[in-house]
Amino acid sequence: MSILHPIVAVTGSSGAGTSSVKLAFERIFQTEGIKPAIIEGDSFHRYDRTEMEWEVEKSLLQGRTLTHFGPEGNLLKELEELFSEFATYGTGKQRSYVHTEEEAERHGSPPGTFTDWQPLMPECDLLFYEGLHGGLITKDANIAKHVDLLIGVVPIINLEWMQKIHRDRSVRGYSADAATDMILRRMPDYVHYICPQFSRTDVNFQRVPTIDTSNPFTATEIPSNDESMVVIHIANQSKIRPRYQQLLEMLNGAFMSRPDTIVVPAGKYVFAMELLLSPIIEALIERRNHPRIVTSS
Secondary structure (H helix, E strand, C coil): CCCCCCEEEEECCCCCCHHHHHHHHHHHHHHHCCCEEEEEHHHHECCCHHHHHHHHHHHHHCCCCCCCCCHHHECHHHHHHHHHHHHHHCCCEECCECCCHHHHHHHCCCCCCECCCEECCCCCCEEEEEECCCCCECCCCECHHHCCEEEEECCCHHHHHHHHHHHHHHCCCCCHHHHHHHHHHHHHHHHHHHHHHHHCCCEEEEEEECCCCCCCCCCCCCCCHHHEEEEEEECCCCCCCCCHHHHHHHCCCCEEEECCEEEEEHHHHHHHHHHHHHHHHHHHHHHHHCHHHHHHC
16 A cells, blocks of 8 residues: 555456446546556456467366466466555556457557557556456465555346356457356356455445346346446445435435445446545545645644
8 A cells, every 4th residue: 555656446357347437437537637547457467369268278178277367367466566666656567458449449459469568657646457356365466455445346246247248249259158158167266366355345336136137148138227226335434434324315216225335226326436436536645645744643
C-alpha cells in the first residue's frame, strides 16, 4: 500500500462483468480530474493466443492443466513487481493484449498478440488494475498486499458462465462447445486462485438474476438489468463507511439484506458503485496530495 502512489484493483474472473466497474471508475476519474494508469490483467498473460493453444495441448498430453486463472499461465511476479514499483516510485511498464480486430486496428498488432512494453504515463495520480489477479496471494507472489482498495466482481456462477459463453461466441468467435470446455478446464484453478481473492476484498459486487438460469450452457440470452439485482457486500467497514440511508433514498428499489449488505436493481449498478466508491477515491487522492496533514490527524 502507498500514500503517494495508491493502487485500486478490480478482480473478477473472465466474463464476470469487470468492464462495468471500469466504466464506473472512468466516470469517477473524469469527474474528479484524476489521471490514472490503467492496467488490464490480460496484458500479464504469459503466452499470446497461439502460444497458449500450443501450451494447453502440451500440458494436457503431460497430464497437467494450464489456464489463465493459474500461476503457470501468467506473469504474476512481474505483476507484483509493477505494483511494488508503482507504489514506491509511481513508475512501471505496461502493455496491452489485443482481443479483437477493432483493437488490432488501434494498436497495430494482430488479435491474440501483445503490444510492446511501454513505460507508464508520468505523474499518474493512481494505478487502476482490472483483471483476474488483483487480490492474489500465492507462495511466489503477494499482489494483494500492494493494493489500497480491492474490489470484487462476482456474479453467481451460472450467470458468470452464461456471460463467458456469450462473450466468447459473439466477440472472440469461439464455439459454444469450445467456451464450455474452457470453463471445465479452468475449474480447479478457479477454485484455488480466483475464489480466495473474494475473501480479501474490501467490497464485493455480485449480480444475481431474478429469472431461471438453471442451465447456462443452453441459454441463448443473458438476463437483462431489469431481470437482475446486484448484491453489494461491504467486507471492510473500517475502510468503507457508506451512508446506507442515503443510498437507499437515492437508489430506487434498493434494500438492506444484512447490516453490511445492500441490494440494488442492476440498472442502478454503475450509479451505486459511483456513490459508494467516489468518497474512497477522493480520500486516497486527498491523502496523496496532503500526506502530512492526513497522517498527523
